[in-house]
Amino acid sequence: MDEAVFAKGAQDRAPGTRYSPGSLISLLQIDDRAGPIYRQLEQRIVHLIRTEVLEAGSVLPAERQLAEALGVSRTTVQHCYNNLRRSGLLGGKGRSGSSIQPLRLNTGMDRLKGFTEEMRDLGRVPSSEILQCEQVEDRSIASVFGLPSTAPLLKLVRIRRGDSTPMSREVAWYDLSAAPDLPKADLTGSVYDVLKKIGVQLTHCEQSIEAASSSEEESAIFGFQSAQPCLLIKRRSYTSDHRMIEYVEGLFRGDAYVYSLKLHV
Structure with a gap:
């Protein structure tokens, strides 16, 4: 053959x-x-x-x-x-x-970029499957934004794939008072591109990475037989006037990701 x-x-x-x-x-x-x-x-x-x-x-x-x-x-x-x-x-x-095993992706953390851009930079074809997209009120998440408990938020849950391989399960919230047209847009691609088109320009973020284990649902998404080590990435993204627009918690498979940093004295 x-x-x-x-x-x-x-x-x-x-x-x-x-x-x-x-x-x-x-x-x-x-x-x-x-x-x-x-x-x-x-x-x-x-x-x-x-x-x-x-x-x-x-x-x-x-x-x-x-x-x-x-x-x-x-x-x-x-x-x-x-x-x-x-x-x-x-x-x-x-x-x-x-x-x-899936090929490990060595991605940098030198600037703000979303999953779609990151995959394209690495030569992969990005895609997303939306599991949940709805307007919600969430007291604890609203407090993360510094908003009233009844503030309207868009909750977006997606499976993010690179070359059809599930790379992460991402849960994101967006301040709808700043981006009221967001729920009407196609959110299977880059939300950052959508925000830019509706006049919301993100300029910087705060991001943390911690170790976590995949849940039963996440293990099924990634094709794991049991819970496996993963990377939990939390990100808060802001506009130039320091208004918080996005809060994301993304669980990335630990067998496929390496994050690298350039440090200067």
């Missing part, structure tokens, strides 16, 4: 698919003259993951099975798999094989 045919077939498979050793042989070509075999296997698998021929959540064959299919020692495959685990591309070892 050639790579193009295999890739097309992979797109039709649901996450969690177990690949047989035979289906990988044509993709894991080995040349005895091209250096250590374990390194060749590692480089080839990394390429297949990065080009999404092998999709996140899929399961590679067990070490012994793949070794027998390729005609190499189990130690060779074990060495390859261990290196992939250390780099975060493979999950834990099980009887049926090892699962492919």
Whole structure:
């Protein structure tokens, strides 16, 4: 089976698919003259993951099975798999094989930008699924904004995806007294772009990141079998006159995100 045919077939498979050793042989070509075999296997698998021929959540064959299919020692495959685990591309070892982990996204925190812009900067296709979008009154959230308890707020709950992979579950609130037309807009994309179009320009934010575990609902969204470590990002966004417009709590999957900072003396 050639790579193009295999890739097309992979797109039709649901996450969690177990690949047989035979289906990988044509993709894991080995040349005895091209250096250590374990390194060749590692480089080839990394390429297949990065080009999404092998999709996140899929399961590679067990070490012994793949070794027998390729005609190499189990130690060779074990060495390859261990290196992939250390780099975060493979999950834990099980009887049926090892699962492919989502690629970790290294994103900076040098300026205010939303999820849509962040994904585009990283070369990913952003998309959103709206779970809730309604006007609410919430005493505790209103106090975060410094507003009266009966102030109208828009509550927006979305699943944010990059290249169709669920990356976060985001709960956001917006001050409708500052942006009354917001509920009428298409909020499946960038809310920041919508705010700008209706005349509300965000200029700065306060953001914090803390460790958290995924809830049962969030684990189901991310495809986790049980609660996993995640990043809880809280953000308060303001206009130039320091009026708070947005408060967001987004839970991001910890197996896919790395946040980097540039610090100056």
